[in-house]
Amino acid sequence: MTRENPTPAVRPLTLRDVSEASGVSEMTVSRVLRNRGDVSEATRAKVLEAAKTLGYVPNKIAGALASSRVNLVAVIIPSLSNMVFPEVMMGISQILEDTELQPVVGVTNYSPEREEKVLYEMLSWRPSGVIIAGLEHTEAAKAMLGASGIPIVEIMDVDGEPIDSMVGISHRRAGRHMATAIVEAGYQKIGFLGTKMPLDHRARKRFEGFTEALAKSGLEVADSEFYDGGSALLKGREMTQAILARSPELDFLYYSNDMIAAGGLLYLLEKGIDIPAQIGLAGFNGVELLDGLPRSLATMDAHRLDIGRAAAEIIARRVEDPTTPPGEVVVLKPSIDFGDTLKRVKKRPDL
C-alpha cells in the first residue's frame, strides 16, 4: 500500500527552512521566534506564517549551545511513590509556571549512588538551577553541586550545612516537639513505628529528636517496629497488631508517617480501643488523605507545598538577577495538629 504522507518527517526543520520559506534571513527569523529585537510587523507576520505552516519546532539544543542559556531546573527527589514529593513538585510547578523555567525531575529511590548518577546526568544538561532533597549526599555529589556554578537549593531538611541555599523544616525539632506534646498529655509507655529505610535521613532525625526529648523527661521508647515496602496502610495495621501483642502496656504509638498511622487507627478502632484515652496516636506529614478517616489523626504538617514554592522562588530570583546573594536559608516551623487521637492538655504558645 502506498500512501502520500502529508507531513513527511524525514529531517527535522531548521531555521533555514523557515528562512527560505519566508524570504527572510535566518537571524531575523530567530529574532521573531524569540520576540527579540525590533522587527517590522510585516516581516514578523511573514515569518510566523511560514513557521506555522511548516510546523517548525525550534531546536533548543542548538539554541542553548549558542546562548549558553538553558531554562531547565533540575529537581532531584527520592521517590514518587508516596504523596510527599509530588506535593513538593506541585509547589515548584506553581512558581515556575510564571517564569521561563521548566522543572525536570530525577528520582533516586533513596539511593546515594543513584542520586549521584542522576545529578551527573542532569548537570550535563547545564540546567539553570538544582533543587535537591536532603542535605546528605555523596562526596562526589557535593563536589559537583559546589562546582556547578548554578543556584542549588537543598530542600525538606534544615538540620545540617547546606551547599548553597536550603528550605525546609527541622525534623529533629519536629520529633522533639511531638515527644513533648505526648509527654505533657500524660502518656508514659510510648511505642515507635516507622520505616526501615536507613537512608531516609529525615525520618531518622525525627526519631532522634523524639528519643532525645523523651529522655529529657526520663522516658524512652518502650518498643518499636519497622517495615519495608508494601501497602503502608496495611503495614500500619500489621505493625500495630504486632507491637501491641508484644507490648500490651503501650499507651501511645508514634508513627513515622500518616499512612501507617491511618492503618493503625483503623485497626484500633475495629478492636474497639478507646482513642485517645486508652491509646494515643500520632503520625507525620499532614496528608490530605487524613481528612476522610473516621477520626482526625494527630499529625504535623511538613509544609511540602510551601517548601516547593520557596525553593522555586529562590531559583527564579537568582536566575532573574544573578547578583542575588547565594546561601539563602528558609526554615519553616510545623505545628502539631492534635486531631482526635492525642489528648490536648494545655496551650503552650512558647513551644
Add this chain to the structure above:
Amino acid sequence: MTRENPTPAVRPLTLRDVSEASGVSEMTVSRVLRNRGDVSEATRAKVLEAAKTLGYVPNKIAGALASSRVNLVAVIIPSLSNMVFPEVMMGISQILEDTELQPVVGVTNYSPEREEKVLYEMLSWRPSGVIIAGLEHTEAAKAMLGASGIPIVEIMDVDGEPIDSMVGISHRRAGRHMATAIVEAGYQKIGFLGTKMPLDHRARKRFEGFTEALAKSGLEVADSEFYDGGSALLKGREMTQAILARSPELDFLYYSNDMIAAGGLLYLLEKGIDIPAQIGLAGFNGVELLDGLPRSLATMDAHRLDIGRAAAEIIARRVEDPTTPPGEVVVLKPSIDFGDTLKRVKKRPDL
C-alpha cells in the same frame, strides 16, 4: 570576609581543559569518556584521571548537537496528585534504567492547552521518543507528534486511533464489564459517583461503557454525584452520604476511583450498613492503599505498572533498532477483583 574557594566555578570545564590537563587530544579524550573506539590503556587512564581530578562534567548539549542523539524520553501525563501516574512512571523507569534512555516528565493538569505547550517545549529538546497519556490531543499537538519523526506511544487508553503506538486498557470495556458483574449479582438500583472533570476522557469512557451495559439489561444509573478537588477520601464520604440521603433506595454504588470508594466504604461501615448485601460497592484502579481497608473493596486493576513498562519497551526497542515497524498496539485486559463489597454470583470466563 575573604575566602579561598577550593573549586572556583567560573567557567564550566570543557573537553579542552581535560585535553590540556592530560596532554591528549580533545578527540581522544572524547573517545575515552564515551568508551568509543580503541584507546590504549595508558592514555585511557591518564584521561580518566585528569577528568576526575578536574571534576569534569560533559556538556550534553554540545554532544547532542554534534551527534544529533538525545537520550531523553518525554513523558507527558496529566497529574502527579493521585497514585496512578506515579505508578506508570515507575514502570517506565524500571525499563529505561537498563538502557541509555532517561525519562523527562511533563505535567499537563488535564489541560489540552497546557499539554500542547509542554509537548512543544519537550519536542524542542529533540527527545528520542514520547510517551503521552490519552488519545485526545489538540489538532496542533497531533500535528507536532505526527511530524516529529520519533516513536510516539499513547498510553492508558485504547478506545480510539493512535498516532503511532498505543498501550492501555479499554475504559469503555472496563465500564461495561463492571456493569455486567453488578447486574449479574442482582443489584438493580445503581448509583454512580465520580469526578467532575470533563477532560478526564478515561473516566468519561468508563461511565459511557457502564451506562451502555446497564441499558442492555434495561437498567440505567438511578442517581449520580460528582466532585471536584479536595481530599478524595473525604469527598467519597460526603458524596455517599449525599446520594443516599437523596436516593435511599440505591443498592449499589459505583465509584470512578478507589479513593472515593474507600471513603464511601468507611462511611457505610460506620453507619452499620450491611455490605455487600444491603449495598454493594466498587471502585476503579486497584490502588495499593486498598489492602489496608477494613474490607477488601471491589475494583479493577488498571495495570498501570504494566502500561508504563510496555510503553517504555516499545520506545527502547525502536531506539535500539530504528527499522522496528511503528504502530504497535498493546491492549491489556483488566479483570474484576470482587473483594468483599460485590456479591459474586458465578464464574463467567467468557466475559
Add this chain to the structure above:
DNA sequence: TTGAAAGCGCTAACAA
C-alpha cells in the same frame, strides 16, 4: 591508536 578539520543549528556581536 591518535589527531585535524568540519560542522551540528542556533544566537551574540557587529555592520549596514
Add this chain to the structure above:
DNA sequence: TTGTTAGCGCTTTCAA
C-alpha cells in the same frame, strides 16, 4: 530594521 560572521562544545569523518 535587517543581515553577516563567528563560534558555542562536542562528535563525525577522514587522514596519519
